[in-house]
Amino acid sequence: MSAIRTVLGDIAPDALGATDAHDHLFFAAPALAGQELDDPAAAEAELAAYRAAGGTAVAQWTPFGLGRRAAELPAVSRAAGVHVVAATGLHQAAHYDPALVRGLHARGLGGFFTAELTEGMVEGDDPDGxxxxxxxxxxxxxxxxxxxxDHCRRVMAAAAEAHHATGAPIGVHHEAGTAAPDVLALLHGEWGVPVTSLLLGHLNRFPDPGLLRELAASGAFLAFDGPSRAHHATDWRLVDCLTELAAAGHLRQLLLGGDTVVAAARSVTGDGPGLPHLPRVLRPRLARALGEEAARAVFVDNPARAFAVDWRGGTPYGRR
Structure with a gap:
């Protein structure tokens, strides 16, 4: 049966609701030392504020080994009344001890990802935990x-293996919005992952209209995030990018997230804008630009298709 896998169990796609398709409740990376998202009470408060603003679901893209706090996610989700989709996977090599990565490859990285999707996530940052x-x-x-x-290629090969075993969607961090054609060539062209199981992230950070149309023509989901403190220079182009792609016939592929990665960016315990910015500010802006039906597509309908899978047979749900 087609379902979206949340930390509290599988739900029907039409139960997901208004979704922040790319964000972080917990995140701790070496490059952001001292700015960690590591407080469960703050995460719960942020989710509650997001819920009050009209949001009902969040996809946390924090992968294994970066403080995703898998053990805390169910309680935080339940207390706030917000669905949470969690991630397995790995980030760039710079974020990890090389010995840890070597050990994961030795044990079978694709199998590790698959087990986190089907059996349960490791609750700490030790793969043997x-x-x-x-x-x-x-x-x-x-x-x-x-x-x-080489690290990216090996991790993506393992992700493709886990996708083929489960049907799970693959979300891609594109550094400064770049290298998406390389990712498509590898994951789809070489490893056979359907393009509609690929969520290409951070594309607003490299808002080249021609490139965005090329990526949209592939059929993949295009995930934009904003506002972002680290990449604020391109935030003003966000609605323009979405409007242009929708006018070109790609409305059904668009996703929107906030990508809150530091504690200071939270709305409740930091100085914002945090998770509530999407339903409070960006959704109304999109509705004014494209109409309420289009805003609903981006925030509700598209995430329901992007994250839903026939988990029993590994067949992606609702693909075009």
Whole structure:
């Protein structure tokens, strides 16, 4: 049966509702030392504020080994009344101890991802740690700036293996919005992942109209995030990009997220804009630009198709 896998269990696609398709409740990366998202109470408060603003679901793209707090996610989700889709996968090599990555490859990285999708996520950052009941509902991978290194390629190969075993969607971090054609060539062209199981992230950070039309023509989901403190320079182009792609016939492929990665960016315990910005500010802006039906497509209908899978047979749900 087709379902979206949340940390509290599988739900019907039409139960997901208004969705932040790319964000973080917990995140701790070496490059952001001292700015970690690691407080469950703050995560719960942020989710509650998001719920009050009209949001009902969040996809947390934090992969294994970056403080995703898999053990905390069910309680935070339940307390706030917000669906949470969690991620397995790995980020760029710079975020990990090389010995940890070597060990994961030795044990079978694709199998590790698959187990987190089907059996339960490891609750800490030790791959041999306890496995909890909460299962991941997506796979997160990452490219490099204008290219892919060996680590990226090996992780994406493992993600493709896990996708073929489960049907899970693959979300891709594109460094500064670049290298998406390389990712498509590898995951779809070489490894046979259907393009409609690919969520290409951070595309607003490299808002080249020609490139965006080329990526949209592939049929993949295009995930835009904003506002972003680190990439605020391109935030003003966000609605223009979405409007142009919708006018070109690609409305059904568009996703929108906030990508809150530092504690200071939270709305409740930081100085914002945080998760509530999407339903409070961006959805009304999109409705004014494209109409309420289009805004609903981006926030409700598209995420319901992007994250839903026939988990029993590994067949993606609702693909075009």
């Amino acid at each position: 306890p496995r909890g009941p909460a299962r991941a509902g997506m796979i997160k991978v990452a490219g490099m700036f204008h290219g892919l290194d």
